[in-house]
Amino acid sequence: MRYIARSLNVFLLGVSTATLVAGLGCWVAGLAEAARVLWLAGTLPVLAALAASIASALRRREAGVDILAALAIVFALLLNERLIAAVIALMLASGRTLEDFARARARSEMTALLSHAPREAKRFDAGEWCAIALDQIAAGDQLLVRHGEVVPVDGTLNGAAELDESTLTGESHICARASGEVIRSGVVNVGPPFEMIASTTAANSTYAGIVRMVETAQRGRSPAARLADRYALGFVACAMLFAVVTWIASGEAVRALAVLVVATPCPLILAVPVAIVSGMSRCARRGVLVKDGGALEQLATARTLFFDKTGTLTGGHARLVAIETDPADTPQRVLRIAASLAQASGHVMSEAVTSEAHARHLELSVPQGVRETAGAGVQGTVDGHAVAIGSFEFVCTTAPAAPWSERLLRRVAYEGASAVFVSEDGAMTGAIQMADRIRTDAPRALRLLRREGVERIVMLTGDRADVAETVGAILQVDAVRAGQTPAGKLAAINEAKHDGCVMMVGDGVNDAPALATADVGIAMGARGAAASSEAADVILLVDRLDRLAEARRVAQRTRRIAIQSVYTGMGLSLVAMGFAAIGVFPPLAGAVLQEFIDVVAIANALRALRDPAGSGGSLPPDSAAELTREHTQLEPVIEQIRQLADELPGLPATTVKGRLADLGALLKQQLIPHEAHDDAQVYPQIAPLLGGDDPLASMSAMHREIFHVTRTLARMATDMPADGPDSDWRREIQRLLYGLYAVVRLHCAQEDELFHALDDRA
Known part of the structure; x- marks a missing residue:
């Protein structure tokens, strides 16, 4: 028409x-x-x-x-x-x-989405690949996607693939996906042909839903x-x-x-x-799909913002925070043993442990005689040793509690985290502290939203109050409502609407009623549930929360124009x-x-x-991903700093010198070269993107503090007598270790946030 x-x-x-x-x-x-x-x-x-x-x-x-x-x-x-x-x-x-x-x-930009829709697919039938219409695809079908073709439905890869996801995310760079990864319809194969298993029909796929939203x-x-x-x-x-x-x-x-x-x-x-x-087209170019002009205008005027927690403000999956071990053991070995057994379990915590071990390039063993107790833990044999992993109560049935376990349980409770305990041959050898970490871009996104005129930010979550309060305090939200059911979230939205226009951000099925009720419902469509995307007015097609602040800025400018x-x-x-x-x-x-x-x-x-702010450029390709990999590799080193600080008061005096010297050598081999390379090579490359004479001065100052404390600890180890330090000296070493641990942790978090913000392709 x-x-x-x-x-x-x-x-x-x-x-x-x-x-x-x-x-x-x-x-x-x-x-x-x-x-x-x-x-x-x-x-x-x-x-x-x-x-x-x-x-x-x-x-x-x-x-x-x-x-x-x-x-x-x-x-x-x-x-x-x-x-x-x-x-x-x-x-x-x-x-x-x-x-x-x-x-x-x-x-x-929106019309490009419609013209990009696939028309047919190649399905494996009766020993050959046959061209079929999209409406004939069913979940479980084996499909072939050739070079230059559009992925027809959502599914799982049967091999590695190189994809151009710019149609969905607005980011024009090639994404390498590994076998077993979930891919979405609408992305383009820019590499060799690959096979995939369909997980849904074409009508229920991501791209079909986006096309319907665009047409609306x-x-x-x-x-x-x-x-x-x-x-x-x-x-x-x-x-x-x-x-x-x-x-x-x-x-x-x-x-x-x-x-x-x-x-x-x-x-x-x-x-x-x-x-x-x-304005709607400008948002679509940046990976934010606005369903109609009314949503764009309300996005510009709303002053109250509700956030779901899990998967929205946090990553939505457990990540390793720290590894506690006996003094005679090492974090790497405990993680390898635990991950080897966790391979045989489908529990979300087991999957998280295994993923962390793979990220650290640990070689895992094949477990034998695996027995799983639902909701409690897993037992089995790894490399000839009887191993158990799971909750503290479960592992205590196989081994007595370790001296450090009470301290760890207290810390886990304070931080709103969880822990996977590990026993081996009847002894509790370690514990892996896990937490659903706050998204790297969440603090920046909330700061930018406040700068763009959002006056009140409230977190709605079904999680425990202690966990929710911890996340809320870190992000400095105005209010936290924990233990919320979908009905409770709905009531909170309706109550707030009496005071003006309300936005709600969520990603799960339980968020759909609240998203539909809010004046502006915003769904994390990059990995959220289809129900939440259908109910929402705005869909974040790229997995970046800070794009919401950018979309609000575009909406406000559009309304002014x-x-x-x-x-x-x-x-x-x-x-x-x-x-x-x-x-x-x-x-x-x-x-x-x-x-x-x-x-x-x-x-x-x-x-x-047009983009009113212009573009100051972006990071070199893959630099943010490389930084993330380097920080992951440094995790064991950082953990050993805290572990030595924790153990120092109880260590025999004659072992302190050797333990401190070993840690100093490790820091000199891994931590110091990383920070020195960042200061000399990486920071000069990204400084022009930030503007100003010396925008990374405070970050370089943290490097200097790390160099100073590391050198001080090394000198203390060298000057220490063979019979060990006195009590004052021991306290000073502990103070420096805890300080170094805190500085390095904070510095890595700052670098992650900075690089994520600058990496426009993320």
Whole structure:
């Protein structure tokens, strides 16, 4: 339908232009009557299309300024001013064509999503690959995706793949995916062909849902457009009254015609929708899908923001925080033994332990005789040793509690974390502290949202109060509501809506009712549940919470531009009407002036497509990922700093010197070279992206503190007598170790956040 309308507008523009130019040629040649006939022939099709448009709008109970254009053409024909009628017709046709062009330009990113939709798939049937329609795909089907093809449905990889995910995320870089990873429909295979197992039908896949949302967005009318219509209704009445008064006061009908001409068509109906669609398209380019213009406007004005915790403010899965071991053991060995047994368990904590071991490149053994107690733990044999992993209570049935276990349980409770205890051959050898870590971009995202005008941030979660309060305190949210059911979240949203527009961010099925009830529901669509995405008004297609702050900034700028277009267009038209009333602008000159006003208004509206902040560049490819890998490799070193500090008061005096020297050698081999390389090589590369003379001065100062404390500990180990330190010396070493541990932890977290923020492709 939209294509037919565009074609009709182009046709009317061609007819009105040709007849006007031909008529002017006849007029110059002295063929006045032929010129008048041509001008009439070019005007009538435009008038007919205008009448149909007005009738359609009235059936929808919508107002507009098209009626002014129709009145101006009819009035010009009644006054036998066919040239003026032809110019008005050309002005109207060109304005509509210009609007079509602007809308197409504004919708370019969203339209690309629709044109990108796959049409068929290759399924393995009866020993061969067969082309089938998308609606024939079922969960469990084995599919083949060749180079350059679009992944047809969501599924799991049967091998490695190289994918271009820019259609979904807005980020134009190649993503390497490993066998077993979940991939989403709509991404493009840019590497060799690969096989996959479908996990859903095409209709229920990610991309199909996005296409439905885009189609809804393109059909919808935003409140700003309806607001423009309300302004237009008053403007039409004002223009008609002004024209009548001008006619009565001057006694010249041509002046009334001039007034109508400069009021037609008002930029209200052109610029406002273009601005709104431009803002939606700008968001889509950055991986944020806004379903309709109303959501974009409310995103700009909401002052209260509710967040789910798990998977939204936190990563949604357990991550290793620390490893506690006996003095005679090492964290790496305990993790390897635990992960070897955890391979045989499907529990989420077991999967997290195994993932951490793989990330540290540990070689795991195959467990034997595995027995799992649901919800408690796993027992089995690893490398000939009887191993048990699980809760403290479960492992205590296989081994007595270790001296350090009480301290660890207390720390875990304080930090709102959990622990996987490990026993081997009847002795508790270690414990792996796990926690659902706060997302790297969450603190920055909340800071940016507050800067963009969000006044109140509330965390809603079904988690325990102690865990929720810990996360809330770290992120400095305004309120925490723990233990919330879906009904409780719904009640909280309804209560807050009495005080103004409310936003809600979530990712799970239990968030769907709250997302649907909030004025603006925002779903973490990159890895969240389909139900939450369907219920939401805004979908974050890229797994970055800070894109929400960027989308809000775009929404606020778009709204300013739309309102600016309303008042600018009306103001210019009113001024032109005044000059037309006193005879300064005859109808012909008024038509040219109004066309200029239209162009200015639409050009202003298209500013919403641009990034107001500009781009300061981004990190070199894979640098953020490389930093993450390096920090993962440093985890065992950092853990040993804390472990030695914990054990120091109880260590025999004669062993302190050797333990401290061993740690110093480890720091010198791994930690110091990493920090020195960052300071000398990495920081100079990213400093220009931040601006200022020395934007990383505070980060470099932390490097200097790490170098200083490490050197001090090394000298203390060298100067220590063989019989060990006295009590004061021991306390000083412990103080330095805890300080070094805290500084390194904080510094790594700061670097992770900084690199994540700068890595625009993340």
